[in-house]
Amino acid sequence: MSHSHWILIAILALAAALIRIAGLLAGSAIRRSRFAPLLDDLPGAIIVSLVGASLADLPAFGWLAATCAFATAWVTRDVIATMIVGVASFAGLSYFLA
Structure with a gap:
């Protein structure tokens, strides 16, 4: 390497x-x-700003899946269960409604 590389x-x-x-x-x-x-x-x-920004462009079934995830978080206070329910409800609703 040259001298200029080492300086950089x-x-x-x-x-x-x-x-x-x-x-x-x-x-x-x-x-x-x-x-x-x-x-x-x-x-x-x-976290609220990231979730809000991502929900802004979703159709109605995305909002419904987010509501399912929020309800799961409220009841269980478990992050893993919330993620599982959120992803599963989004996948299921998008499969049947989209």
């Missing part, structure tokens, strides 16, 4: 390290800020 590798390694350090510093600054309590709700908000 060194620059990219330095950039990767600086990005990680910046993330750690920003994370610790956010944890000390007044917005820290919002971090507890962030994972749920991300």
Whole structure:
């Protein structure tokens, strides 16, 4: 490899390290800020936004399958059962209704 290749590798390694350090510093600054309590709700908000965005383009049987999955999650509080019921109801409803 030439000299320029090694320089490029060194620059990219330095950039990767600086990005990680910046993330750690920003994370610790956010944890000390007044917005820290919002971090507890962030994972749920991300999941809701992803599910909502994916449901936006689905036909009615997709919404019905999502309702079955939600009901399963509500009753069982089990992620695996919710996924199984959601996928099975979507597959079955799309087979019979589409």
